[in-house]
Amino acid sequence: MPFAAESVDFADPEVIALPQPVLDALRDRQPFHWNPSLKGWFATRFEDVRQVLGSPDFSVEKFGPALDRTSGEGRARLEALAKVLGDWIVFMDPPGHTRLRRAMRTGFMPRDMDALTPKVHARVDQLLAPLEGTSRVELKDAFANPLPAMVISDLFGIPEDDIPELKIWADQLGKFVLGGRQTPDRKRRAFEAVQDFTAYLDGLVESHRSNPRPDLTQHLIDHDEDGDRLSHEEIVHSILLCVWAGYETTANLIANGVMALARNPVQAEALARDPSGIPDAVEEFLRFEGAAQTLVRIAKTDTEVAGQPVAKNEKVFVSLFAANHDPDRFELPGRLDTMRQRNRHMGFGHGIHLCLGAPLARLEGRAAFEGLLKRFEGFRIVEEPAWRDELMTRTAAALHLEWRPRR
Numbered sequence: 001m002p003f004a005a006e007s008v009d010f011a012d013p014e015v016i017a018l019p020q021p022v023l024d025a026l027r028d029r030q031p032f033h034w035n036p037s038l039k040g041w042f043a044t045r046f047e048d049v050r051q052v053l054g055s056p057d058f059s060v061e062k063f064g065p066a067l068d069r070t071s072g073e074g075r076a077r078l079e080a081l082a083k084v085l086g087d088w089i090v091f092m093d094p095p096g097h098t099r100l101r102r103a104m105r106t107g108f109m110p111r112d113m114d115a116l117t118p119k120v121h122a123r124v125d126q127l128l129a130p131l132e133g134t135s136r137v138e139l140k141d142a143f144a145n146p147l148p149a150m151v152i153s154d155l156f157g158i159p160e161d162d163i164p165e166l167k168i169w170a171d172q173l174g175k176f177v178l179g180g181r182q183t184p185d186r187k188r189r190a191f192e193a194v195q196d197f198t199a200y201l202d203g204l205v206e207s208h209r210s211n212p213r214p215d216l217t218q219h220l221i222d223h224d225e226d227g228d229r230l231s232h233e234e235i236v237h238s239i240l241l242c243v244w245a246g247y248e249t250t251a252n253l254i255a256n257g258v259m260a261l262a263r264n265p266v267q268a269e270a271l272a273r274d275p276s277g278i279p280d281a282v283e284e285f286l287r288f289e290g291a292a293q294t295l296v297r298i299a300k301t302d303t304e305v306a307g308q309p310v311a312k313n314e315k316v317f318v319s320l321f322a323a324n325h326d327p328d329r330f331e332l333p334g335r336l337d338t339m340r341q342r343n344r345h346m347g348f349g350h351g352i353h354l355c356l357g358a359p360l361a362r363l364e365g366r367a368a369f370e371g372l373l374k375r376f377e378g379f380r381i382v383e384e385p386a387w388r389d390e391l392m393t394r395t396a397a398a399l400h401l402e403w404r405p406r407r
C-alpha cells in the first residue's frame with residue numbers, strides 16, 4: 001500500500017490510540033519528513049533524535065517565535081505565560097540554562113534520593129493499604145496520580161491539604177504546554193492557572209523566608225554560588241516547573257507500566273517472585289510506552305538532519321517513542337522485556353535537558369511497582385484506556401483494572 005509520510009496526522013484518533021505502526025512505517029520509509037499538520041520536521045530514528053537533542057544548533061526557547069505570531073488579547077496572555085515559562089530551564093538555552101540547572105540540580109543527587117526513599121515507600125503504603133480489600137480500581141485516581149503529587153509536595157514543603165488545588169492548576173497548564181488540542185480555550189485557562197499557581201508559591205516562598213525548613217524550597221532560597229543567588233521569580237517559577245514536570249509524567253510511568261504488565265502476566269508474576277528485577281523493569285516501561293512521547297526543538301541556524309537541510313527557525317519534532325522502538329538500537333523493540341539489559345533508552349530525553357528529576361522518577365517508579373506487586377496479582381484491564389490527544393506525552397485518561405489481593 002502506498003504510504004505518504006506527509007499525510008500522517010498525529011491528531012487522528014487511530015494514530016493516538018495506536019501510534020507504533022505509524023511511527024514504525026515512518027522510520028522505515030521516511031525517517032525524517034516535513035509534516036504539514038505539525039508545520040515542522042518529524043524525526044523517528046534513534047540516531048537522528050539523539051543528534052537533534054545533543055546539538056547546539058537547536059534551541060528550546062519557543063516563546064519568542066510564538067509571540068511574534070500572536071496578536072490581540074491572546075498576545076497579552078501569552079506574554080504573561082512566557083514571563084513565567086520563559087524562566088523554566090526546559091525552555092531555556094545556555095548560558096541561562098546552565099546557571100539555573102546547577103542551582104536546581106543539588107536537590108536531586110543520589111544522597112537526596114537515599115534520604116527520601118523511606119518517605120516514598122511510606123506514601124506508597126498510605127495509598128495502597130486502603131485498596132487491599134478491592135477487586136476493581138481506577139488506578140490513576142487511586143494511586144498513579146496522588147503518589148507523585150504527594151512526593152513532590154513533600155520535597156518542596158507543600159502541605160498535603162493544598163495538593164488538590166495544585167493538581168487542577170497543573171492540569172490546566174499541561175493542556176497548554178503539551179498541546180492538548182481538544183481544549184479550545186487552553187491559553188486562557190493556562191493563564192489563569194499560572195496566576196493562581198504563582199500567587200500560591202509566592203506565599204510558600206515567603207513563609208519559608210520567615211520560617212526556614214529543610215526542603216527544596218529552602219534549598220533554592222539559600223542557593224548562593226559565589227554571590228550569585230536566585231531571584232524571587234526564579235525560585236517561584238522553578239518550583240512551579242518541578243511540581244508540574246514531576247507530577248503527570250511519573251503518574252504515566254506508573255499507569256503505562258501497569259498496563260504493560262497486565263498485558264504480559266508471565267512477566268508480572270516473575271517480577272513479583274523476584275522484585276530485584278523491578279529497577280530493570282522500570283527502565284523497560286520508560287522505553288516501551290514512555291510518558292514523554294515527543295519533544296520539540298527550533299533550528300537556531302541553517303543546519304542538516306539525516307542529510308536533509310533544515311532552515312533557521314524551522315521546528316523539529318523528535319519522537320522519543322519512535323526512537324525507543326528503533327530496531328537498529330533495540331532487539332525486538334515491540335516486545336516488552338522487563339529483563340532487557342543495556343537498555344539505554346531516551347525516555348528521559350538526551351543532552352543538556354536530560355530530565356533533572358530522573359532519579360526521583362526512578363525512585364517513585366520502583367517503590368510503586370514494589371508496592372503494587374507485593375499486594376496484588378491478576379491485573380486485568382477492564383476498559384480499553386482512552387489516550388489523551390497530546391503529542392508530547394503518552395497519557396491514558398483513566399485506567400480501570402481488576403486485580404486480586406495477593407495471598
Ligand code: HEM
Pocket residue numbers: 060089090091101241242243245246247249250253290291292295296347348349350352353354355356357358360361
Ligand atoms: C517518568 C517520569 C518522567 C519522565 C518520563 C520525564 C521526562 C523528561 C524529559 C523527556 C525531559 C527533557 C525535555 C526536553 O529535552 O525538552 C525532562 C526534563 C525535565 N524534567 Fe522530567 N520526567 C519525569 C519526571 C520528572 C520529575 C519527577 C521531575 C521532578 C522535579 C522532573 C523534572 C524535570 C525538569 C526540571 C526538566 C528540565 C531539565 C532541563 O531542561 O535541564 N521530571 N523530563
